[in-house]
Amino acid sequence: MSDLYFGLKLYVLWFLxxxxxxxxxxxxxxxxxxxxxxxxxxxxxxxxxxITIVGLIVCGMGWFLFKVV
Structure with a gap:
């Protein structure tokens, strides 16, 4: 979960x-x-x-290609 918190902190810093x-x-x-x-x-x-929607779509596709398949 620390990766999730780190990602959220980076997103908030980027947003501000x-x-x-x-x-x-x-x-x-x-x-x-x-x-x-x-x-x-x-x-x-x-x-x-x-930008967030596009990033989530790209991350989802990357997760599907490299973790699921």
Whole structure:
């Protein structure tokens, strides 16, 4: 189970790091192109959800190919 906890910690660190990177990039853009924090958070959750689904599918296929077969 320690591998699971380690993976979850890495995922949380990645999630927060990417969000803070998005906030930093948003602050560096011109004022007329900036997004509100709520819009930025919604876009981040959508992006993270899509990346997570793809990662889970790839991990599932790898597990099936190398452990099951």
């Amino acid at each position: 790091g990417m969000f803070l990177l998005g906030v930093a990039i948003n602050l560096l853009t011109k004022k007329e192109h900036r997004q509100s924090l709520s819009k930025l958070a919604i876009d981040h959750v959508r992006m993270s959800f899509a």
